[in-house]
Amino acid sequence: MAWVETERAELVRTLREADPLAPTLCEGWDVRRLLAHLVLREHAPWKIAADAVRRQKPGQEKQLGAVAAAASTPEGYAALVDRFAAGPGRFSPYRLDAANLVEYVIHHEDIRRGDGTAEPRELPAGEQQALWKQLGLMARMGYRGSPVGVELALPGSGRRRVKGGKSSVLVSGDVVDLALHAMGRRAAANVSIEGGGDAVRMFRQWAAD
DSSP: OOOHHHHHHHHHHHHSSSSSTOOOTTTTOBHHHHHHHHHHHHHHHHHHHHHHTTOOOTTHHHHHHHHHHHHSHHHHHHHHHHHHHOOSTTTOOTTTTHHHHHHHHHHHHHHTTTOOOOOOOOOOOOHHHOOOOOOOHHHHTTTTSSSSSEEEEEETEEEEEOOOOOSEEOOOOOHHHHHHHHTTTTTGGOEEEEHHHHHHHHHHHHOOO
């Protein structure tokens, strides 16, 4: 089984056990709304685009809210989890998307760490390496606004520069925490940041905004 399918199965298990109204790391989204996002992403991405065009505040998205509302009963929620568990449809643009593993891992942690009490997961070594391999492109997107260069370091797997700059910082940690930090979940990510004093200060200030 590909690691993306392993992670999907683990995410489905967590979704079935979670309180649909529990908070997540995504501003304005509870578990049910995050699940609605996962389903729309793979089955009706144009609805996500429609919400984005309207620039609605997190938690007030029209299309996302309609799907979440339909899952307001235990039966409706279970049915929505089943739909996500079935995977992308045959003609879904995300059926073979290489970024799915990163997407699933990050949203899995959005749910697990939403209340700030969950212990970090230790992924299988093979999944860690697959995530590290796929993280580069998304990290470049996540750090594109950084005022300094950024290099990621995963113990035992080397380093990867994801943003150039005259001065730079080194962000080190477990691959899951590196993914969370790169994709904006910085308060929940357990990473270390090293570099020159000014570079670290500017980077931390930018990351906190």
